[in-house]
Amino acid sequence: MxxxxxxxxxxxxxxxxxxxxxxxxxxxxxxxxxxxxxxxxxxxxxxxxxxxxVRTRATFKAHLDNYRSLDDVWTFVLSSPTFRYDNESVTADKVKIVACKARVPGEV
Amino acid sequence: MANNTVTSVYRFVIDDVITNVRRDFEDMGVDETILHELQRSWENKVAQSRVTSFQTSETSAPADNFPFEESSYDQPVTTSAAPSAPAAPATTASASAASATQNAGSAPAPSTAPPASATYNYRVEQTPAANLPNVASGTLPGDNSNVGRPQQHVPPRPPTSNNSNTNSSNNNNISLPGGGRNGNSDASNIPQTDGSNDITELEFMSTVEMDAYLERRFKEAKAEQLSGQAPGEMTFTLTLSDRAARKAKRDGFEGFSIGQVDGEDDEDDDTGLGSDLDDSDNDMDDESDNIVLCQYDKVSRTKSKWKCVLKDGIMLINGRDYLFHKANGDFEW
The missing domain is CATH 1.10.287.190 (Transcription factor IIA gamma subunit, alpha-helical domain)
Structure with missing residues (x-):
């Protein structure tokens, strides 16, 4: 697994x-x-x-407060991000992104 | 709307997980009712987290469209009253099947009806009678509605008799912090606009008086806490007078010091050496409410501009979940 x-x-x-x-x-x-x-x-x-x-696409702009890349995991802390999501746009004061390196599900 | 996607994806995930672990439950000899209990509990928790809006514009839609909100709540609860409920679709299905054999023109009707009733039947019947009390007490929506509400607790005000008590036992006309309101301890006529008096009464005390004062206050506070009255307020005044005592000691009782009117004393804060290493990496690790869990295809930077291509993400923003297949982000550092 x-x-x-x-x-x-x-x-x-x-x-x-x-x-x-x-x-x-x-x-x-x-x-x-x-x-x-x-x-x-x-x-x-x-x-x-x-x-x-899921077929939805999103774009977002933000100020990058902090970032880190460790073992192929990126962590971003963004302030005042604006997400454009379908037709709606969502804002927040802070958001944390944890992103693992993309790979085809099931592949090593 | 995007939230329909979220709901259907979550429904898919729950069903997929439950279906695929059924074998593991069997292999471990765990009763299937436990599996259904897991599903029910999981669905309830997702519904209660309110990360997808089941109640916005779709409220007028029939309950079947709300897999988390309605059916998962109601099914276990209604089971007690419900041997008739699963029976009803079954009879109508068989009735329509019987009629279908008679007139071949209405064949599509039974073919659509049985699947719906079949899944319904299945889930209700699998709910064990033994679990019913547990289920009913734990999951009634009415029971849960009160959980998150703040209790209306108003701390009682400390009795005013305390004020007169300390004042009368005190030769030096020392009043409690906040007693300056009475106007008897302020020699100057300048109106006080920065809250209650804090240290002015204490500045002119000797060490012995100060110790006696603190001890008395401490006893009072203990007595009050024992009688359950306004512990919070008492601690507050205690720390205030404690600070004042420290300041008074530091000033050496020279008989003259400028009363502090600009808020709390900040000189004795431990500032440390100010090394970067002292900062715990709070910015990264604070559990922000808003989090995006995803995978990245590409992260690139030119000067202070960052671009990243993300995919397969779950975003929790402002208490709502959003899913994306692909996302492009532009950051400025």
């Missing part, structure tokens, strides 16, 4: 899954190994869904 990125687990849907799994572990219904297996499946499913089921 290691060929899939795990960083999508920090998304809201991933965190929700982690919470749910945690509750089931706490209540003794499943063991941690099974939870890890579910999360590995989540890594696959979310990568698959994002690459095949």
């Amino acid at each position: 290691s060929q899939y990125y795990e960083h999508y687990r920090k998304s809201s849907i991933g965190l929700s899954l982690i919470d749910s799994l945690d509750e089931l572990i706490q209540s003794g219904h499943i063991n941690p190994q099974l939870a890890m297996r579910v999360l590995a499946q989540f890594d696959m499913s979310i990568a698959d869904a994002l690459s095949t089921r």
